[in-house]
Amino acid sequence: MAVSADFLQFLFSGITVGAIYGLVGLGFAIIYNASHVINFAQGEFVMIGGMTTVSLIGLGLPLLVAVAGAILATVGIGLLFEKLAIEPARDASIVALIIITIGASILFRGAAQVIWGRNFHSLPSFSGDDPILIGGAAILPQSLWVIGGAGAIVAGLQWFFNHTLAGKAMIATSHNPLAARLVGINTRFVLMLGFGLSAMLGAAAGILIAPISLTYAGVGVMLGLKGFCAAVLGGLGKPMGAVAGGLIVGISEVMTAGYVSSAYKDAVAFIIILAVLFFLPSGLFGDRGTERV
Amino acid sequence: MTALGRPGTRGLVALAAIMAILPALLPNDFLLGVATLVGINAIVCVGLNLLIGYAGQISLGHAGFFALGAYASTILVGEFGWPPLAALVAGAVGVALLAVMIARPIMKLKGHYLAMGTLGMGVVISIVLDQEVELTGGPDGMPVDAFTLFGWEPAGEMAWYWIVSGLLLVSVWLALNLINSPIGRALRAVHGSEVAAAVAGVDVARYKVRVFVVSTVFASIAGSVFAHYSGFITPSEASFLHSIELVTMVVLGGLASIFGAVVGAAILTTLPQLLAFLHDFEMLVFGAILIGTMIFMRKGLVPTLAGLARRWRR
Numbered sequence: 001m002a003v004s005a006d007f008l009q010f011l012f013s014g015i016t017v018g019a020i021y022g023l024v025g026l027g028f029a030i031i032y033n034a035s036h037v038i039n040f041a042q043g044e045f046v047m048i049g050g051m052t053t054v055s056l057i058g059l060g061l062p063l064l065v066a067v068a069g070a071i072l073a074t075v076g077i078g079l080l081f082e083k084l085a086i087e088p089a090r091d092a093s094i095v096a097l098i099i100i101t102i103g104a105s106i107l108f109r110g111a112a113q114v115i116w117g118r119n120f121h122s123l124p125s126f127s128g129d130d131p132i133l134i135g136g137a138a139i140l141p142q143s144l145w146v147i148g149g150a151g152a153i154v155a156g157l158q159w160f161f162n163h164t165l166a167g168k169a170m171i172a173t174s175h176n177p178l179a180a181r182l183v184g185i186n187t188r189f190v191l192m193l194g195f196g197l198s199a200m201l202g203a204a205a206g207i208l209i210a211p212i213s214l215t216y217a218g219v220g221v222m223l224g225l226k227g228f229c230a231a232v233l234g235g236l237g238k239p240m241g242a243v244a245g246g247l248i249v250g251i252s253e254v255m256t257a258g259y260v261s262s263a264y265k266d267a268v269a270f271i272i273i274l275a276v277l278f279f280l281p282s283g284l285f286g287d288r289g290t291e292r293v
Numbered sequence: 294m295t296a297l298g299r300p301g302t303r304g305l306v307a308l309a310a311i312m313a314i315l316p317a318l319l320p321n322d323f324l325l326g327v328a329t330l331v332g333i334n335a336i337v338c339v340g341l342n343l344l345i346g347y348a349g350q351i352s353l354g355h356a357g358f359f360a361l362g363a364y365a366s367t368i369l370v371g372e373f374g375w376p377p378l379a380a381l382v383a384g385a386v387g388v389a390l391l392a393v394m395i396a397r398p399i400m401k402l403k404g405h406y407l408a409m410g411t412l413g414m415g416v417v418i419s420i421v422l423d424q425e426v427e428l429t430g431g432p433d434g435m436p437v438d439a440f441t442l443f444g445w446e447p448a449g450e451m452a453w454y455w456i457v458s459g460l461l462l463v464s465v466w467l468a469l470n471l472i473n474s475p476i477g478r479a480l481r482a483v484h485g486s487e488v489a490a491a492v493a494g495v496d497v498a499r500y501k502v503r504v505f506v507v508s509t510v511f512a513s514i515a516g517s518v519f520a521h522y523s524g525f526i527t528p529s530e531a532s533f534l535h536s537i538e539l540v541t542m543v544v545l546g547g548l549a550s551i552f553g554a555v556v557g558a559a560i561l562t563t564l565p566q567l568l569a570f571l572h573d574f575e576m577l578v579f580g581a582i583l584i585g586t587m588i589f590m591r592k593g594l595v596p597t598l599a600g601l602a603r604r605w606r607r
Contacts, residue, residue: 032405038405085588089587089591092587092588092591093591095351095544096587096591097587099541099544099545099583099587100583100588102537102583103580103581103582103584103587104580104584105580106576106580106583107576107577107579107580107583108580110577110578111577113573113576113577114574114577221533221534225416225533229409232405232409236405236406264420266416266420267416267417267420267421270417270420271417273409274410274413274414274417277398277410278398281401281402281403282406283406
C-alpha cells in the first residue's frame with residue numbers, strides 16, 4: 001500500500017502542531033486538577049516563553065541559556081500570578097476565578113505590547129532549515145524538535161506523577177482536595193506547583209513552535225483556545241487525554257487545510273469539540289459524572 | 294411575596310430618571326455616544342444575566358448572537374431592501390430558531406464543558422462571518438444602511454440615545470417581570486441544584502432552553518440596533534474577546550442583579566475611554582483593574598456595595 005507523499009507531509013505537520021496543542025492542553029489539565037479553575041492565561045504563558053527567548057537571544061546569549069532563562073522567567077510569572085491573584089481569591093466562585101484568569105491574560109498581553117511592541121518576531125531554528133526527506137515528504141528539523149521535545153516533556157511528567165511524592169500529592173488533590181488535606185498534603189503547595197508546571201509547559205510550547213510560526217503579543221489567544229479544546233476533548237483533568245486531544249485537533253486541522261479548504265482551518269478544533277460534546281457531554285475520555293444534592 | 298417586586302420597580306424608576314437627566318449632564322456628542330454604547334451593551338448584559346446570574350449557566354459565546362443580529366439587519370436591509378424594523382425582527386427570530394436548535398445539546402453540558410461548548414459556538418460563528426466574504430464582506434466588514442421607520446430616520450446622537458434608552462428600559466422591565474414570575478423562581482431553583490429542582494417538579498431542561506433563547510434574542514436585537522447606530526460592522530463583533538467582555542460586564546456588575554448588569558456595562562464600556570490617555574498601558578491597567586475588582590469585590594459591584602450600605606445603616 002503506497003502512502004502518498006502529501007499525506008505523510010500533512011501527517012507530520014499535524015503531529016507537530018498537535019504536539020503544541022497537547023502541551024498547552026496539558027497545562028490546562030494540570031491547573032484544573034490543582035484548583036478546578038480554567039486558566040485562560042495559559043496561552044499567554046506560551047507567548048511569554050517565545051518572546052522572552054527572542055529577547056534573550058537578541059542580547060547575544062546562546063540558545064540553550066536563552067531557553068533556560070525564558071522558562072525560568074515564565075515559571076516565575078506563573079508563580080507570582082498564583083500568589084498575587086489566585087491565592088487571595090481562593091474561596092471565590094469559579095466564575096469569579098475565571099474572570100481573574102481572563103484579567104491576567106489581558107494584563108500579560110498588555111504588558112507584552114508595552115515591552116515588545118506589536119510586531120512579529122522570529123526565532124532561528126534550533127538546527128538549521130534544511131528539510132529532511134522521508135518517504136517523499138519534506139520534514140523541517142524544527143518539527144522533529146517539537147515532536148521530540150513534547151514527547152520528552154510528556155514522558156517526564158508521567159514519571160513525575162507516578163513516581164514522586166509531589167506528583168502523587170497532585171493526583172490525590174485532583175481526586176479530592178479535602179481528603180488530600182486530611183492525609184497531610186499541603187494543597188496550597190500543590191496549587192503553586194500546578195501553576196509553576198503549567199507555566200513551564202506553556203513556555204516550552206512557545207519556544208518550540210516560535211521558529212515555525214513566529215511569535216507576537218497576541219499569539220497566545222488562538223493557541224490557548226485550541227489548547228482548551230484539546231483539554232476538554234480528552235476529558236478535562238486527564239493529562240494524557242489532553243495530549244491525545246491535542247494530536248487529534250492538530251492532525252484534523254492540517255488534513256482539513258490540505259484536502260478540503262484552508263479557509264476554515266481555525267474552525268476545525270471547535271467543530272470537533274462541538275460534535276463530540278453533543279454526543280459525549282464529558283469529552284472522549286471523561287468520567288460520567290454524578291451530582292450530589 | 295408582594296414586596297418582592299417593589300425594589301425592582303423603584304430601581305426601574307431610578308434608572309429611567311438617570312437616563313432622563315443624563316443628556317443634560319453630558320457636555321458633548323462624544324460622551325452621549327458612549328452613553329448610547331453603554332445602553333446597547335447593557336441590553337445584552339441584562340439578557341445574559343438571566344442566563345448566567347439566575348439560571349447559573351455560563352455562555353462564552355454571546356457575542357456570536359450579537360453579531361448575527363447585526364449582520365442579519367445589515368444584509369437584509371442592504372442587499373435585499375427590507376424595512377429595517379422587519380430585518381431586526383427577522384434577525385431576532387432567526388437567532389431564536391438557531392438557539393432553539395442548539396440549546397438542547399448545549400444546555401445538557403455542565404460547568405466547564407458548557408463554557409467550552411458556548412465558546413466553540415461563538416468562535417465558529419465569528420470564523421464563518423470572517424470567511425463568507427461574498428455575503429459579509431469578510432474581515433474588512435461592511436457598511437450599514439441608516440435605520441428608517443415609516444419614513445422617519447433618527448438623526449444625530451440624541452435620537453439614538455433616546456431609542457437605546459427606551460429599549461433598555463423595556464429590557465429591564467421584561468427581565469424584572471421574568472425573574473419575579475414562577476419561571477424566575479424555577480430558574481433560581483435550577484441554579485441552586487438541578488437535581489433538587491427536578492425532584493421538586495421543575496422541567497429543568499425546558500427552563501434552561503427557554504432562558505438561553507431569551508438571552509440570545511436580547512443579544513440579537515442589541516446587535517441590530519448597534520449595526521444601524523454605528524453604521525459599520527466587522528466580524529470582530531463576534532470575537533471571543535467580545536464574548537468575554539460581555540460576561541465580564543455581568544460578573545463585575547453582580548450576578549443575579551439586573552441593575553448590576555447595567556452598572557457593569559456602564560463601567561466596562563466607559564473604562565477603556567477613560568484609560569485611552571494611557572495609550573500603550575491601556576490593556577495592562579484594564580487587566581489589573583479586572584483582577585483587583587474580582588479579588589476584592591467577588592460578588593460584583595452592586596451586591597457588594599448594597600451589602601455595605603445595609604451594614605452601615607444598622
